[in-house]
Amino acid sequence: MAMNEPEAKVWNGLFWVIQLFICINAVAKSFMQESRGRMLYFYSIASPADFVLSKLLFNTVLMLLMSLLSLLLFTLFLGNPIQKAAPFIGLVLLGGWSLSLVFSFLAAIAARAQQNAAIMAVLGFPLIIPQLLLLMRLSNAAFAPLLTIPANTVLLLVALDLLVIMLAVILFPFLWKD
């Protein structure tokens, strides 16, 4: 209502910023809402690697659903400037995946530090800016019929996501021990 139908670049920028905040709010809860007793129970039945992988998986699915929902709401309320729908949806899913992985791990750190969600924003924003920058530039191509989406950059993002998963599996056991 406030901006009717914004032009493609504004739409794109707004979309990714909203994605970032959705992710912070959706994923931050995943570790903080666990009570001490339940963590102890998980500790007795699962290995840390299994636990963190299942957390990552759950948050990924949650974030993918949220991404699709926000894409739907954006097209309903702010118009649809997307020229290439399929690649853009692919990028949205990839972006949701990247965001949820990084923030799941940061949520684990923030929960261990017994801090509120504020520390997650402090820790997360600098780490996520590079990926967000890449995602915004990639998805700009989906708004112009002549531009193609560079495959190298997509691969780079996928590689970064795999790196985050690997680091999470390696480093989580140190956070888990108490």
Place this chain on the structure above:
Amino acid sequence: MYKSWWKIASVLLLLYTFVGGFLMDVPRLPALGETIRNLYFHVCMWFAMMILFTISLVNSIRYLRTFKLKYDIAARHYATVGVVMGVLGYATGAIWMSYTWGDPNNPTFESFSSIAREPKLIGAAIALLIYFAYMVLRDSINDMDKRARISSVYNIFAYAMLFPSIWIIPRILPSLHPGQTGNPALDMQDIDNRMRLVFYPAVIGWTLLGVWITTLKIRFTLLKEKHLM
């Protein structure tokens, strides 16, 4: 750590950098002119920053392997001095930029927005922010062992995320800053042989100076916290 030969080497190399850097012959390129001598200061700062961050990472890994608090203290101080080097890199870069990129017909304020959008500047700013976040996290936890463990984990994670922001993304985006296709300071064709004579000693000198400052800070902290060790 307590030997003195490398401290003497650092002072001598830096003296050589200042004397040789300002007096020796350099190629005079259009638009650069004599400002090319800033290579001995600006680029070395970023080299030193990256080396200090790497040492900090190694110390964090060592902490997680042994759980000795001294490694965590070392990791923290190496990160701090790395940040100082990064800020100095910004300062020397700003001086250089005002001579080469700044539009002489416009006041600096007007050309600022186009210069500040430079991907290398943003990447470096992100790198510094990541380490500021590391310090915020570290100081927000009271329990010593927990603080050491959590901040070491974050340090390792942050270093991995630092790589794309200063090594990969600035190379993908269009930029005025040199170093688009590789590392101009290390490239054999890109740097003049006369400059190499001062540049490599300068890198070593500045890095050793950074390490020296850090070891003093580490020793001070270890003495202060002796009763806890």
